[in-house]
Amino acid sequence: MRHLLSVSDLGREGIEEVLAVAEAFAEVGTRPIRKVPTLRGRAVATLFFEDSTRTRLSFETAAKRLSADVLSFAAASSSIKKGESIRDTVETLEAMGMDALVVRHASAGVPAQVSRWVTRCSVVNGGDGWHEHPTQALLDCFTVTQALGGIEGRRVLVVGDVRHSRVARSQVLAYSALGASVTLVAPRSLLPPSLEGWPVEVTHDLDGALAGADVVSLLRLQAERGSGAFVPSLREYSARFGLSAARAARLSPKAVITHPGPMIRGVEIASDVADLPQALVTRQVTNGVAVRMAVLFLLLGGHA
Amino acid sequence: MAGRERSHTRRGVFVPRSQVLSADDVRRAVVRMAHEVAERNGGLDGVVLVGLQTGGVPLAHRMAEALADAEGVDVPVGTLDVAFYRDDIGLRPVLPEAATDIPCDLTAKVVVLVDDVLFTGRTARAALHALSDFGRARAVQLAVMVDRGHRELPIRPDYVGKNLPTRKDEVVDVSEEGVAIGTIQ
Amino acid sequence: MTDVPGVTGVTGAVVVAGGEVLDARGRRRADVVIDGGLVRAVGPEAGRDAPSGALVLDASGCVVAPGLVDLHAHLRQPGHEEAETIESGARAAALGGYTAVVAMPNTDPPVDSAAVAREVLALGAAAAVEVAVAGAITVGRAGERLAPMGELAAIGVRLFTDDGAGVQDGALMRRALDYARDLGVTLAQHCEDARLAAGGAMHEGVWSSLLGLPGIPAAAEEAMVARDVALVRATGGRLHLLHLSTAGSVGLVRAAKAEGLALSAEVTPHHLVLTDAECAGYDPTFKVNPPLRSAADVAALRAGIEDGTLDAIATDHAPHPPEAKDLPFDEAPPGMIGLETALPVAMGAVGLERALACLSWRPAAIAGLAPRHGGPVAEGAAANLCVIDPAAVWTVDPQRLASRSRNTPFEGRTLTGQVRHTIVAGEPVVVDGRAAR
Numbered sequence: 001m002r003h004l005l006s007v008s009d010l011g012r013e014g015i016e017e018v019l020a021v022a023e024a025f026a027e028v029g030t031r032p033i034r035k036v037p038t039l040r041g042r043a044v045a046t047l048f049f050e051d052s053t054r055t056r057l058s059f060e061t062a063a064k065r066l067s068a069d070v071l072s073f074a075a076a077s078s079s080i081k082k083g084e085s086i087r088d089t090v091e092t093l094e095a096m097g098m099d100a101l102v103v104r105h106a107s108a109g110v111p112a113q114v115s116r117w118v119t120r121c122s123v124v125n126g127g128d129g130w131h132e133h134p135t136q137a138l139l140d141c142f143t144v145t146q147a148l149g150g151i152e153g154r155r156v157l158v159v160g161d162v163r164h165s166r167v168a169r170s171q172v173l174a175y176s177a178l179g180a181s182v183t184l185v186a187p188r189s190l191l192p193p194s195l196e197g198w199p200v201e202v203t204h205d206l207d208g209a210l211a212g213a214d215v216v217s218l219l220r221l222q223a224e225r226g227s228g229a230f231v232p233s234l235r236e237y238s239a240r241f242g243l244s245a246a247r248a249a250r251l252s253p254k255a256v257i258t259h260p261g262p263m264i265r266g267v268e269i270a271s272d273v274a275d276l277p278q279a280l281v282t283r284q285v286t287n288g289v290a291v292r293m294a295v296l297f298l299l300l301g302g303h304a
Numbered sequence: 305m306a307g308r309e310r311s312h313t314r315r316g317v318f319v320p321r322s323q324v325l326s327a328d329d330v331r332r333a334v335v336r337m338a339h340e341v342a343e344r345n346g347g348l349d350g351v352v353l354v355g356l357q358t359g360g361v362p363l364a365h366r367m368a369e370a371l372a373d374a375e376g377v378d379v380p381v382g383t384l385d386v387a388f389y390r391d392d393i394g395l396r397p398v399l400p401e402a403a404t405d406i407p408c409d410l411t412a413k414v415v416v417l418v419d420d421v422l423f424t425g426r427t428a429r430a431a432l433h434a435l436s437d438f439g440r441a442r443a444v445q446l447a448v449m450v451d452r453g454h455r456e457l458p459i460r461p462d463y464v465g466k467n468l469p470t471r472k473d474e475v476v477d478v479s480e481e482g483v484a485i486g487t488i489q
Numbered sequence: 490m491t492d493v494p495g496v497t498g499v500t501g502a503v504v505v506a507g508g509e510v511l512d513a514r515g516r517r518r519a520d521v522v523i524d525g526g527l528v529r530a531v532g533p534e535a536g537r538d539a540p541s542g543a544l545v546l547d548a549s550g551c552v553v554a555p556g557l558v559d560l561h562a563h564l565r566q567p568g569h570e571e572a573e574t575i576e577s578g579a580r581a582a583a584l585g586g587y588t589a590v591v592a593m594p595n596t597d598p599p600v601d602s603a604a605v606a607r608e609v610l611a612l613g614a615a616a617a618v619e620v621a622v623a624g625a626i627t628v629g630r631a632g633e634r635l636a637p638m639g640e641l642a643a644i645g646v647r648l649f650t651d652d653g654a655g656v657q658d659g660a661l662m663r664r665a666l667d668y669a670r671d672l673g674v675t676l677a678q679h680c681e682d683a684r685l686a687a688g689g690a691m692h693e694g695v696w697s698s699l700l701g702l703p704g705i706p707a708a709a710e711e712a713m714v715a716r717d718v719a720l721v722r723a724t725g726g727r728l729h730l731l732h733l734s735t736a737g738s739v740g741l742v743r744a745a746k747a748e749g750l751a752l753s754a755e756v757t758p759h760h761l762v763l764t765d766a767e768c769a770g771y772d773p774t775f776k777v778n779p780p781l782r783s784a785a786d787v788a789a790l791r792a793g794i795e796d797g798t799l800d801a802i803a804t805d806h807a808p809h810p811p812e813a814k815d816l817p818f819d820e821a822p823p824g825m826i827g828l829e830t831a832l833p834v835a836m837g838a839v840g841l842e843r844a845l846a847c848l849s850w851r852p853a854a855i856a857g858l859a860p861r862h863g864g865p866v867a868e869g870a871a872a873n874l875c876v877i878d879p880a881a882v883w884t885v886d887p888q889r890l891a892s893r894s895r896n897t898p899f900e901g902r903t904l905t906g907q908v909r910h911t912i913v914a915g916e917p918v919v920v921d922g923r924a925a926r
Contacts, residue, residue, distance in 0.1 A: 017399070024385065024400035032409075033437040036388035066388075087815045107817030108701040109771025116772075129819070131701030169701060192698035193706075297388075 003115045003123045004295055007134045007173035015177055019142050022287070022294035028065065029290055039068035042099045042300055046072045047089070047114075048126065049105040054261060055126055055136075058285070059102045062292035068300075071098070086110065087117050094118050099300055102126045108166075122299040130164050136260050137170035139291040141178060143284045144215055147256045152179035157209050158200075159185040159241060160219030160268055163192050163230070167260045168219055172200055175215075185209055185241065189230040206241055210250045218243055218259045218268050238267050248273040256280050316488040318477050325466060325483035330449065333465035334363070337447055338370035340463050345414055348377045350442065352413045356431055357385040357402040359420030359478060363449060367418060382406040384417075389430035404434075411439035416463075420478035422448040425459035449478050501544065502529075503917060505876060505910070506536040508548025511842065512555050512865045513850045521553055523872040526915035531866055546910045546917060548876045554845050555863045556588025556618075556873040556911065558853040560677075560755055561652070561731060561803035562828060564590070564620070566612060567605070568597025573808040573893045575609065579616035580926065581806070581828040581891040583918045586875035586908040589619040589853070589862045590828075594630070595653035601625040601636040603644055610644070617918040617926040618911075619873075621856060623648040626665050626676060632657050635665055642672045647857035650677035652731055655713050657683055662717065666726035675855065677729040678717055680738070681779065685709035690819040692765040692780040700768065702819060705780050707735040714738045718745045718752065727751040729855055732805050734760050734779035736789030743798045753855050755803040756790050758831045759898055761838035763787075767898065773814045773821035774896050777807070780823075794839045794847060801852040802844065804831045808894030826892045830885060830899050832877065833906035841879055841906070872915040881907035891924060 001009065010018065028036055044063040048056050056072065063070045073089070086105075093101060100122045103111040108129030115123040127133040145151055156175045162168040162184050175182050176199040183201045184191060195202065203209050210216075221237060231237040238244075243257065248270070251257075257269075257279040265271040273279060325333070345351055348371060355364030361383050368381045387400040417431050428446055435441060447463035452470040470476060470485060477484050502524040510519045510531060520536035522529045522543070530538065536545070564578040575592065582590045592609055594600030600609060606622050613620025624641040628634045630651045638649055649669065655678055656662045662678075669676045686709035691697050693704025714730060718741055721728050733739065733754050742754050759777065764784050767775040775781060793799040807824025814821050827834075835844035853863025861871045884903050887895035911919035918926045 021400060024387070024404070027404055028388070031437060032439070035437070037433065038388040085812060085815060086817070105817060107819045109818045112771045113815075113817070116770075129701055130703075166701060169699075193693050193704055194695045194698045196695045197699065 001299065004134055004299060005111050005115060005123065005125045006132050007137055007170045007177070012177045015138065015141065015174060018138055018291065018294045018298065019145060021297060022138075022142050022291045025065075025293040025297070026287065026290040028293075029286070035065050035067060037067045038297060038301055039063070039066035041069075043069045043071065043097055044100045044102065044296060045093050045098045046070070046102045046126070047093070047104070048072070048074050049086070049110070050127070052104060052127070054285075055104065058288045059124075059126065059292050062289050062296055065289065066293055066296060068296070086114065090114050090117050094121050100124060100296060103128070105129065124295060124299065127166055129166065130169070131166050132170045133166040133260075134170050135288070135292055135295055136167050137174040138295070139284055139288045140171060140217065140258050140260070141174050142291050143258065143280050143287045144256060146283070146287070147280060148214060148254070151175060154180045154214040155212055156180045156182045156215040156217060157185050157213045158182060158217045158219065159206060159243070161190045161221050161230075162186050162219065163190045165219045171217055172198060176200075180215075183209060187231065187240065207247065207250070210247055211252065213251060214255055216243065216251065216255065216257045218257065220260065220262070220264065221267060234267055242268055242270065243273050244270045245272050248276060248278070251278070258284060261285070318475060318486055319489050320477065320484040320486035322486075323482055323484050324468060327480060327482050330465070330478070330480070330482055333449065334366050335370045335374075337463040337465060338367050338374055341367070341416055341445075341447065342371065342375050344445070344462070348375055348379050350413050351416060352380050352382060352408065352410065353416050353418055354382045354384050354406070354435070356417060356419040356427060357383055357404075360418040361402070362480070363420055363478075364418040367447065380407045384431060384434055386427060386430035386434050389434045391426060391430065406438050409439045410435060410441045412442045413439075414443045414445065415441045416445045416447055418447045420449050421476050422446070422451045422459070422461050423454055425455045425457040428459045429457050450476055450483055452476050501542060502540045503912065503915065504536045504539040504543045504545045505548045505553055505874065505912070506545055508551040508553040508876060510554070510866045511552045511845060513846070514865045519553070521866060521874065523912065523915050526872055528866060528868055528870045528872050530868060544917065546876065546920065548909070550878060550880065551909055552841065552877045552879055553866065554875055554877060555849045555853075555866060556875045556913065557586045557832065557848040558856060558858055558862045559587050559590045559804050559806070559828065559831070560648075560729075560801055560852045560856055562590045562592060562806040563595065563808065563824070564592045565808060566596065567608060571810050571893070575612040575616055575620060577891060577893045578806065578808070578828070579613070579618045579620060580924050581826070583617040583911045583913065583926070584891050584908060584922070584924055585828040585830070586832050586877060586911055587618055587828060588873035588875065588911065588913045589621060589856070589858050591648055591856050592620055592622045593652050594623050594625045594650065599625050599630050600641075601628050601630070603637070603640045606641055606644060606646055617924065618913050619858070619862070621648075621858060622646060623650050623652070623677070625649065626651045626656055627661070630654060632661065635661070635668060638668060638672055638674060642674050646674070648675050648677055648729070650679065650731065652677065652679040654683070655679045655681045659716055659720065663720050663724060666720055666724040666728065670724065670726045675727055675729055675857070677731050678713065679731050680710045680713035680717065680733070682709045682712045685712060689780070690776060691768045692782040694765060694783055696765040696768060700771070702768070707737055707782065707786070710735050710779055711737040711741065714741045718750065721745070721750050721752060722748070730754040732757050732760065732779055732803070733790070733799065734782050734786060736786050739789045739793040739798055743793070743796075746798060753800045754798070755801040755852070756794065756799050757805045758802055758827055758834040758838070759825055760790055761787065761794070761802070762834055763898060768818070771818045773816065773818050774825070774900070775898055776818060776821055776823045777825050778823035791838055794843060800847070801855060802831065802835050802847040803852060804828055808892055809896050810894055814896050824896065826890070826894055826897050828892065829890050830897060830904060832908065833904035834899065836879065836906045837904070872912055874912045875908055876910040877906060878909050879906050881905070881909075883907050
């Protein structure tokens with residue numbers, strides 16, 4: 001497999017392979033020297049047209065722990081000149097010897113387009129518009145597996161702005177591939193226009209869905225992607241779909257809560273709830289590095 | 305001859321052709337090597353066994369048992385998967401197979417690497433590189449059940465169960481039932 | 490008839506020999522003799538009495554039809570010559586079997602004055618096919634004030650549209666319909682409610698939801714179709730609906746026609762064969778406005794052609810240079826070229842005879858270019874013809890198309906049906922599949 005553009009590129013076996021390898025890399029993260037020479041001499045470039053310090057740092061840390069060389073291109077930097085096309089930038093990077101490009105863009109499909117413009121590089125989708133964010137879903141599955149022992153047969157709620165969420169689309173694919181049942185919880189205006197072909201159930205009633213859930217995956221209200229206009233107010237959204245302390249108390253004691261970050265405390269998650277041991281947010285961040293190491297390893301080194 | 309087939313990771317199934325060592329031969333070799341480790345190091349102070357995944361791990365445990373019987377000392381046993389240190393990444397399928405678990409800081413210890421078969425020497429080289437990330441050992445020694453020749457690097461074992469000349473295309477399989485030569489299908 | 494405007498390169502006599510004539514009157518085996526810009530004789534033996542020295546064009550195995558007329562092509566000149574010029578666009582049209590093309594007014598500057606219209610017509614005079622120009626309905630196509638339609642009609646403009654956008658203001662559209670009625674010209678609408686469509690990059694539906702792209706709902710088109718049907722009813726005016734794309738629109742037009750309202754409608758070749766599933770790879774070649782829609786919409790559009798609800802097939806030829814289509818999908822400009830592939834694509838969707846009716850004589854009538862174009866192949870008629878080999882199989886190679894741009898959705902596909910010769914005002918502008926002009 002040369003590129004990771006969508007969770008569906010992996011299939012169930014592929015996802016399980018990533019999770020297994022990520023476990024080995026998680027162990028590397030506990031050593032005194034948190035580095036292995038696996039990708040020595042390879043070069044990984046992060047091409048982030050959309051700002052995201054956390055995800056970019058996570059990918060760069062992952063590449064560095066594999067001993068790869070890392071170049072970073074952030075949208076605001078002068079190395080992406082105004083007017084230079086993405087295509088020219090990408091072809092230049094490949095000519096300079098990059099082996100992998102991690103691409104994030106506000107427009108869906110850019111990583112797929114980049115994968116058509118390169119002849120040798122591997123392309124990793126670091127998040128494209130509303131479409132997908134595969135490594136986020138993978139690290140969520142890894143973290144949940146760590147906490148619950150497995151995902152098969154579990155009941156996952158994906159709560160919030162599904163319509164504009166790339167994390168949601170990737171999560172639906174990943175959790176259902178691993179055998180979980182997925183229920184979307186959102187107001188109609190924050191669901192995609194069509195759910196045909198989505199392996200999900202839908203409810204608009206968060207309270208009714210809590211008791212049976214093993215995993216509550218909270219999504220951000222994507223203000224920068226226009227979701228603000230789809231709900232009357234943040235207050236109303238929070239009242240209907242926010243995970244308040246009262247709601248968290250109705251969850252089964254073994255249930256876990258995830259959030260892709262950054263959290264807006266008080267909107268999609270109450271501040272107290274974010275600090276509960278059931279909330280796996282900091283573990284998600286730690287695991288993000290291991291999962292991204294696994295992805296880079298599998299694309300660049302794991303297979304002939 | 306064992307008619308049983310044993311699977312080899314991801315590459316096919318091992319079909320044995322001839323038995324070279326019996327189960328008893330293997331047991332005696334383990335005991336002998338354990339004694340050699342104790343003799344060479346003047347006791348077991350500071351000695352750590354590290355089994356290379358996956359073939360070396362059961363052997364390391366058996367050697368630890370033999371050392372406990374002989375010297376009355378429980379030597380720490382660690383495991384090491386060298387997948388991430390290999391020099392042929394990208395040339396052939398290689399995925400980490402099992403855990404790396406080093407029970408202590410290896411600084412100033414005598415590490416005895418344990419593997420089932422010594423062949424080209426590349427696994428041992430990768431293991432040396434990996435070990436250096438866990439502390440600066442006082443010494444590293446290598447114990448193998450079978451040395452089958454065909455070295456590609458200047459690596460030599462300190463403790464050998466059996467020297468076994470082989471053809472390059474043959475496969476050597478080490479298990480509790482003994483050592484056999486065969487092919488992969 | 491008035492003198493043939495535009496192409497005047499009348500050469501010597503031409504004989505189109507061995508083909509089967511197919512026009513609004515039917516099909517018959519016949520040679521066609523052409524001289525002085527007109528058809529002189531049509532008949533099974535007509536070639537035998539042709540003047541000596543006549544150029545013989547072999548039409549064996551071919552259909553000889555009135556030349557195609559495109560109601561809707563963006564020739565990009567003035568203002569965007571990097572994508573296409575009137576000359577290159579006309580050449581592409583000729584290769585596609587067209588003898589006349591209506592150039593859309595969304596140029597830079599737009600055709601909202603006689604001065605710009607004259608410039609387009611002057612450039613068209615030297616082109617391989619006859620170039621007519623549509624005027625804008627509103628000044629600058631801004632949708633605020635009516636453009637000087639009288640001034641434009643006086644120099645021969647018959648069709649007016651703000652294409653690229655629809656007229657959003659219902660009151661203004663009503664006034665335009667009234668005004669156009671007096672002048673005897675036809676208004677054409679690009680039906681798109683700007684607010685319902687806002688931000689959309691592809692059809693809103695199953696695929697846009699999976700791909701995470703903002704969608705343009707069918708309602709964005711249907712809302713304006715419904716409004717304009719009501720306005721036609723209210724004013725008694727006449728309206729042509731450009732590039733319809735939804736089943737709902739077809740239904741609205743069917744009902745309006747049943748009521749006797751003066752509406753005509755067109756559909757593009759690509760909307761008759763391609764669906765929104767083509768966008769799955771995020772290739773902006775498949776981004777177009779109105780967008781490619783669902784299989785159900787494609788079926789309804791074909792049914793609309795078959796029962797006459799949709800009158801014409803028009804290309805909406807929209808060239809864009811490669812760098813424009815290398816942008817992210819939602820940033821790339823919409824549009825596909827289509828002049829050279831329209832005929833085989835239409836033939837594949839609705840059959841040869843219906844395709845010719847919808848590509849030739851019906852659009853000629855709507856554009857006011859009949860019977861000079863699209864008219865029956867008969868003695869005394871203007872010699873605007875195309876010779877089509879209905880069995881020729883060819884693969885679309887964008888590099889080998891005559892258009893300056895390469896944004897065709899049919900790249901690499903195999904099409905059946907190809908133009909062998911095109912004759913404009915008696916002059917062979919395409920011979921054996923190669924442009925002579």
